[in-house]
Amino acid sequence: xxxxxxxFQYLLRLGDSSLIIGHRLSEWCGHGPILEEDIALINIALDxxxxxxxxxxxxxxxxxxxxxxxxxxxxxxEREFRNLLITEQPNGDFASTIARQFLFDTYMFFxxxxxKNSKDETVAAIAVKSHKEITYHLRHxxxxxLRLGDGTTExxxxxxxxxxxxxxxxxxxxxxxxxxxxxxxEGFAPDLNKVKTAWExxxxxxxxxxxLQIPTSTFKQKGSKEGKHTxxxxxxxxxxxxxxxEYPGAKW
Amino acid sequence: xxxxxWPVWEVFVQGNPGIPHKHVGNVHAPDxxxxxxxxxxxxxxxxxxxxxWVVPSNAISASSPEDQGAFFEPSNDKPxxxxxxxxxxxxxxxx
Amino acid sequence: MLPEGNWITRAPNLRRKAILxxxxxxxxxxxxxxxxxxxxxxxxxxxxLSQLHTGKAKYxxxxxxxxxxxxxxGAIGWLVDGAAIMNQTVLARGSYGPYSRAMVRICKEESxxxxxxxxxxxxxxxxxPEQKAMAQDALNRxxxxxxxxxxxxxxxxxxxxxxxxxxxKLESNDAIRERFIDRTVPQAEFIGxxxxxxxxxxxxxxxHYTHGEINWDEFFEVIKGNGPCNAKRLKDxxxxxxxxxxxxxxxxxxxxxxxxxxxxA
Numbered sequence: 179x180x181x182x183x184x185x186f187q188y189l190l191r192l193g194d195s196s197l198i199i200g201h202r203l204s205e206w207c208g209h210g211p212i213l214e215e216d217i218a219l220i221n222i223a224l225d226x227x228x229x230x231x232x233x234x235x236x237x238x239x240x241x242x243x244x245x246x247x248x249x250x251x252x253x254x255x256e257r258e259f260r261n262l263l264i265t266e267q268p269n270g271d272f273a274s275t276i277a278r279q280f281l282f283d284t285y286m287f288f289x290x291x292x293x294k295n296s297k298d299e300t301v302a303a304i305a306v307k308s309h310k311e312i313t314y315h316l317r318h319x320x321x322x323x324l325r326l327g328d329g330t331t332e333x334x335x336x337x338x339x340x341x342x343x344x345x346x347x348x349x350x351x352x353x354x355x356x357x358x359x360x361x362x363x364e365g366f367a368p369d370l371n372k373v374k375t376a377w378e379x380x381x382x383x384x385x386x387x388x389x390l391q392i393p394t395s396t397f398k399q400k401g402s403k404e405g406k407h408t409x410x411x412x413x414x415x416x417x418x419x420x421x422x423x424e425y426p427g428a429k430w
Numbered sequence: 431x432x433x434x435x436w437p438v439w440e441v442f443v444q445g446n447p448g449i450p451h452k453h454v455g456n457v458h459a460p461d462x463x464x465x466x467x468x469x470x471x472x473x474x475x476x477x478x479x480x481x482x483w484v485v486p487s488n489a490i491s492a493s494s495p496e497d498q499g500a501f502f503e504p505s506n507d508k509p510x511x512x513x514x515x516x517x518x519x520x521x522x523x524x525x
Numbered sequence: 526m527l528p529e530g531n532w533i534t535r536a537p538n539l540r541r542k543a544i545l546x547x548x549x550x551x552x553x554x555x556x557x558x559x560x561x562x563x564x565x566x567x568x569x570x571x572x573x574l575s576q577l578h579t580g581k582a583k584y585x586x587x588x589x590x591x592x593x594x595x596x597x598x599g600a601i602g603w604l605v606d607g608a609a610i611m612n613q614t615v616l617a618r619g620s621y622g623p624y625s626r627a628m629v630r631i632c633k634e635e636s637x638x639x640x641x642x643x644x645x646x647x648x649x650x651x652x653x654p655e656q657k658a659m660a661q662d663a664l665n666r667x668x669x670x671x672x673x674x675x676x677x678x679x680x681x682x683x684x685x686x687x688x689x690x691x692x693x694k695l696e697s698n699d700a701i702r703e704r705f706i707d708r709t710v711p712q713a714e715f716i717g718x719x720x721x722x723x724x725x726x727x728x729x730x731x732x733h734y735t736h737g738e739i740n741w742d743e744f745f746e747v748i749k750g751n752g753p754c755n756a757k758r759l760k761d762x763x764x765x766x767x768x769x770x771x772x773x774x775x776x777x778x779x780x781x782x783x784x785x786x787x788x789x790a
């Protein structure tokens with residue numbers, strides 16, 4: 179693998195994760211627990227779609243084969259997507275969504291904090307903009323963690339079960355492979371071990387404050403870096419891509 | 431537990447530094463932190479603000495429309511409270 | 526939010542996806558502003574929602590039609606929001622403060638909705654033959670519902686008279702409808718689409734278009750609840766409300782606990 183391919187892969191990982199989790203959040207539109215929260219979730223979804231657009235556009239440039247952000251988002255198959263498995267997990271109830279957002283937002287918060295120092299100017303610029311957004315996302319998710327965790331018995335149980343179900347998808351967030359190794363050396367991407375330490379500390383603190391328990395399962399589901407996904411992604415893409423694919427070459 | 435839409439909070443947004451916070455509407459929220467977040471999401475999506483205040487609606491006391499005459503009309507005939515009431519000769523400066 | 530929310534997950538590119546999200550989000554906001562205006566009259570939102578969910582409160586007939594293709598998203602922005610602007614700019618000048626203030630904010634946002642809708646239609650109309658057909662089909666299906674959503678003719682409108690006497694509403698439904706048609710027909714022609722009304726003619730003498738007969742029976746049926754999507758729309762809303770209940774309760778319980786802790790401290 180050359181450095182250009184590594185950069186392309188890395189940008190797909192970042193961009194796809196934002197795209198897919200943004201898509202999931204957008205599914206809440208019109209179905210939120212209260213009008214204000216509906217609007218809040220869409221704000222967050224919009225940030226993710228915007229972030230994905232910038233990253234995929236840059237990925238296309240780096241690749242240099244004339245693919246733009248839409249070609250990458252709408253014309254790749256399941257096995258070519260590089261989003262983290264946690265981002266494609268279904269919304270479930272509001273507690274599962276909050277658990278997913280909290281675990282991922284915390285990851286993204288610390289990851290992008292480091293990405294701001296990337297030697298790649300475009301990546302650094304995207305990270306600076308996105309880090310402001312993700313700071314708000316994390317605050318939103320954290321406040322809900324506290325309210326659901328320490329709210330009623332029902333909300334506590336729902337949130338705990340959401341966390342338990344998603345826990346197996348968290349370890350792959352910090353896996354590093356050849357792509358990471360090459361890009362860390364270049365100063366393009368950060369070392370995920372550092373992100374992991376910060377993530378673990380914050381997640382433990384919030385879970386404790388929310389009167390919840392750290393899940394005990396030790397099974398680690400992985401695969402996104404090689405495009406091995408859970409079965410949910412295929413259905414998501416089928417819905418997302420069908421209009422675009424139905425009319426090849428059309429402008430929208 | 432009774433189902434509610436949460437208490438109502440009045441939202442005030444400051445558009446620029448140095449100008450007063452202006453009432454823009456209200457949001458429903460369970461507590462102050464969520465009220466601020468909701469106000470941010472509902473009322474500042476188009477760069478309308480740099481600062482937000484939220485106040486529980488039931489904490490606001492207001493004068494009533496019937497008071498209008500008694501409250502506000504008596505000030506109409508007291509123009510001597512305004513600087514423009516006083517005639518100063520042209521030659522006098524810094525006054 | 527629901528008819529257009531349908532297409533968020535299927536929007537054909539990333540730009541359109543973001544625009545549609547922002548647009549539907551605004552619609553949620555509009556609901557919020559208007560409930561908020563009603564609350565200043567002393568009606569609780571819980572009560573307003575319960576009226577909606579039990580079918581006691583009426584909502585605009587237009588939302589009971591299905592969105593069947595991507596072009597419908599264009600047609601709704603262009604026609605439905607276009608018609609809404611005509612209505613709302615009049616209401617924004619009305620006599621009831623909280624309501625007209627909400628309307629001022631809403632009108633600003635509707636203008637974005639209207640333009641993004643027209644842009645979608647224009648892009649489709651200038652696209653492949655399939656896309657153009659999609660746009661024309663959407664116009665065919667949404668034209669009459671949009672014309673009708675401005676409300677029954679003056680002789681058939683039960684509330685107009687009173688609202689006009691109170692100066693909440695300043696113009697009649699027919700006057701607003703005429704303005705909507707006068708502005709929209711040339712917009713359709715500009716992008717090569719045809720309004721589905723064979724009797725539509727420009728009257729040189731009056732300077733206005735005259736339109737064919739409106740099927741008011743359909744309108745009143747839809748208002749009564751017999752539109753293609755009434756049942757589904759309401760069911761979706763009731764379900765979201767039910768599913769949200771434990772969330773609202775949890776936040777209330779947490780706030781009470783926190784308040785108690787502050788009291789002790």
